[in-house]
Amino acid sequence: MDSPQFDHTTYLSPFTWRYGSAAMRQVWSQHRQRIVWRQVWAALADAQAACGLITPEQAADIRAHAEAVDLAQSEAVEAEIHHDLMAELRVFAGQCAVGGGALHLGATSADIEDNADVLRVRQGLDLLLDALRALLDALARQIETWADTTSMGFTHIQPAEPTTVGYRLAQYAQDLLIDWDEMRRVRDGLRGKGIKGAVGTGASYTDLLAGTGWTAAQLEAHVMQHLDLEAFTVSTQVYARKQDWLVLNALAGLAGSANKLMLDLRVLQSPPFGEWSEPFREKQVGSSAMPFKRNPINAEKVNSLARWVAALPRVAWDNAALTILERSLDDSANRRLMFPSAFLALDEIVRVCTRVLSDLHVNRTAIERNVAIYGVFAAVERILMALGKAGADRQDMHERLRAHSMTAWAEVTQGRDNPLPDLLRADETIRMLIPPDELTALLDASAYIGDAPERARQLAARVRQAIG
Numbered sequence: 325m326d327s328p329q330f331d332h333t334t335y336l337s338p339f340t341w342r343y344g345s346a347a348m349r350q351v352w353s354q355h356r357q358r359i360v361w362r363q364v365w366a367a368l369a370d371a372q373a374a375c376g377l378i379t380p381e382q383a384a385d386i387r388a389h390a391e392a393v394d395l396a397q398s399e400a401v402e403a404e405i406h407h408d409l410m411a412e413l414r415v416f417a418g419q420c421a422v423g424g425g426a427l428h429l430g431a432t433s434a435d436i437e438d439n440a441d442v443l444r445v446r447q448g449l450d451l452l453l454d455a456l457r458a459l460l461d462a463l464a465r466q467i468e469t470w471a472d473t474t475s476m477g478f479t480h481i482q483p484a485e486p487t488t489v490g491y492r493l494a495q496y497a498q499d500l501l502i503d504w505d506e507m508r509r510v511r512d513g514l515r516g517k518g519i520k521g522a523v524g525t526g527a528s529y530t531d532l533l534a535g536t537g538w539t540a541a542q543l544e545a546h547v548m549q550h551l552d553l554e555a556f557t558v559s560t561q562v563y564a565r566k567q568d569w570l571v572l573n574a575l576a577g578l579a580g581s582a583n584k585l586m587l588d589l590r591v592l593q594s595p596p597f598g599e600w601s602e603p604f605r606e607k608q609v610g611s612s613a614m615p616f617k618r619n620p621i622n623a624e625k626v627n628s629l630a631r632w633v634a635a636l637p638r639v640a641w642d643n644a645a646l647t648i649l650e651r652s653l654d655d656s657a658n659r660r661l662m663f664p665s666a667f668l669a670l671d672e673i674v675r676v677c678t679r680v681l682s683d684l685h686v687n688r689t690a691i692e693r694n695v696a697i698y699g700v701f702a703a704v705e706r707i708l709m710a711l712g713k714a715g716a717d718r719q720d721m722h723e724r725l726r727a728h729s730m731t732a733w734a735e736v737t738q739g740r741d742n743p744l745p746d747l748l749r750a751d752e753t754i755r756m757l758i759p760p761d762e763l764t765a766l767l768d769a770s771a772y773i774g775d776a777p778e779r780a781r782q783l784a785a786r787v788r789q790a791i792g
Contacts, residue, residue, distance in 0.1 A: 327693045337665075343629065344668030345455075345675065351447050352664035355393055358412050360440040361388040365416065365427055367550035368436075368519060372429060373540040374546060382423035428519065430528040434562045434651070436515035439551060441663070442563070445571055447555075448667040449511040455674040456504055457682050458579070462681040463497040466490070466785040471777040473708070474601060474700050474770045475691045481591070483698035485705065486769050489599075491776035494783040496588075499581040501787055503574070510574045517563035517654060518555025519544040523650045561651035565644035568659070572640040576633050576664050582673045583630035586623035593620045599691035603683040629669045636666050655765045679718045697736065698745050699769035704729055705768045707748065707758065714757040724753065 328432065330336070350356055358739035366387045373383035388464050393413055410433070417424035427431070428436070471490030476483050519540075521528040526540035533540060548555050556563050593598040602622050639662050643655035711721040732744035745767050748754055754763070 330385065339665055339668040343354070343672040344453075345671050348668050348671040350449065351444055351451065352667060354395060356444065357440065358393040358395065358398065359391060360443050361412055361436050362393070362416060364436045364439050364547075365413075366390045367547045368429075368431060369423065369426060370550055371519075371543050371546035375533060375543060377425040377429065377532055377536070378423070380419075380428045382392065385420045385423035386416075386427060389416065392416075392419050396771055408432075409437055410744050431519070432528075432533045432561060434517060434523045435519050435521065438563045439548075439553065441659075442514050442516045442553060442567075444553065445550075445663065446511060446514050447627045448663070449507060449571075452575075452578070452667065452670055452674065453504070453507055453511065455671060455678070456500065456507070459678040459681065460497060460500055460504065460787050460791050462678050463493060463500065464784040464787040465785075466681060466684060467493045467497060467780050470686060471780040471784075472588065473686075473688070473691065474695055474773055476694045477704075480492045483694070483701060485702040486695060486699055488772050488776045488783075489691070490596075490780040490781060491773070492588075493781040496581065496585040498783055499584065500578070501783075501790055503578040504580050504790060505765070506577060514569075515556045515563065516548060516553045517559045519547050519761070520555075520559050521674070523561055524559040526623075528689050560649070561648075562647075563649055565640070565655060566663075569640040569644050570635040571639060572662070572666060575670050576637050578670060579630040579633035579673060582677050583627055583634075585677060586626040586630075586680070590620045590623045590627075591685075593623075594617075597694070599687055599694065601685045601687070602777050603678045603685065610769050622680050626673050626676050633666055633669050633673070635676055636662055674689065695770055696780075697742060699772075700742055700767055701729055702772060703767045703769040704744075706769070706772060707763070710762070710766060711754065711757055716753075716757055724751065 366383075369378060369383040369386040372378045373380050383651075390522060398408075398411045398415045401414050402408050405411060405414075413428055417427045465518045467490045469490070470493065471488060474486050475489050475492070477485050479486035507564055517524075519529065520526045527542070529543055530539040544555055546778065555669075589600055589602060591597060593602065598624060601618070602620050637659050643659065646652075648657065708718070708721055713716045725748075728747040732742055732747060735744050748767070749760065749763060758766070
């Protein structure tokens with residue numbers, strides 16, 4: 325193994341320095357990995373001391389050195405033996421003059437690594453849940469602020485009927501609330517391998533414990549209590565890789581919700597819409613060639629990273645589905661990449677979304693302009709219902725209104741004023757069924773938003789209740 329050079333003269337992952345928080349990088353650092361390995365070894369030593377396999381002094385010595393990680397020494401050993409966990413074990417044992425010889429008694433590598441992996445996944449999920457709480461809080465505040473503000477709704481990226489800004493924001497919050505519940509479910513359901521030996525049968529521990537009055541299951545329970553982690557009832561050499569797939573699916577689900585939010589923001593920031601925009605700092609540069617550009621770079625970054633996260637559940641699926649019998653090592657290398665990149669990408673995604681939503685610019689002028697241009701088309705549905713109430717044939721009236729609407733649409737697309745109100749007022753059949761003052765009122769679609777404001781506020785209240 326080459327001696328690592330961690331500076332900008334060699335390749336660095338963008339997750340090393342560009343994307344994700346320092347706290348999340350720390351969780352997936354080599355130093356943290358070795359610390360957690362040592363915590364598992366120390367918990368095993370404490371359990372073995374409790375059942376008389378090793379002395380209390382040996383266990384105390386092991387625990388006293390549990391944080392004395394020396395990566396340089398471990399890497400030097402690994403360069404010779406080509407086994408990272410054994411390299412760490414040798415360094416750890418060498419630091420423990422009293423207890424070193426008792427380390428790893430009866431264990432296989434996965435007894436240490438797999439439980440440590442789950443502990444780090446849990447810590448990563450806790451950090452993401454904290455970040456998601458902040459995003460949901462920002463969304464709840466914006467929903468409440470804009471619950472009553474009418475804006476055009478769009479289906480098929482075409483003007484449809486009015487909604488409200490707050491109600492649209494509530495859709496994203498509802499998706500993220502589903503992700504919140506799913507991530508908490510997955511987090512609370514995490515299980516470690518436990519302490520079960522080379523193929524999961526606990527045979528080595530059963531032999532070691534003969535005559536002590538302890539069972540392998542009791543030893544495992546003691547270790548897992550120290551780690552505050554439940555164990556799978558059965559395992560092979562490793563814990564069920566199905567669990568990794570569940571974790572990556574939950575992360576991909578959150579990425580999908582963030583992707584939808586930021587993709588819609590990009591559409592609404594486009595000048596033909598012009599309704600929303602992400603923050604743009606005073607000295608920020610939008611384009612190297614076009615100085616006027618105000619590109620939605622934060623939203624685009626979220627969309628880009630979300631695509632990466634969306635691809636990772638397939639890797640986890642393969643690891644679960646293609647493991648051969650009690651263990652094959654073809655998941656090991658990709659898991660070194662899969663977990664850190666997924667968690668760091670999501671960490672960046674959620675934090676960027678929170679910054680954007682907290683400082684979201686909503687352009688009332690553009691919103692009112694779009695409602696004025698397109699809202700009258702939405703009013704046609706109101707007129708159709710009024711004509712039906714007045715006894716007209718619904719199908720005939722639909723065709724009549726459609727014809728007027730298409731004529732008006734052709735004018736609007738040429739940049740001329742919308743003639744639809746005049747076309748409808750001039751239609752003798754419609755005039756006979758709907759009084760002029762009622763028709764005028766119906767043509768104002770700005771209040772045609774149903775109970776959207778109330779539902780938006782209800783959703784905001786649900787968010788606040790969920791995140792505490």
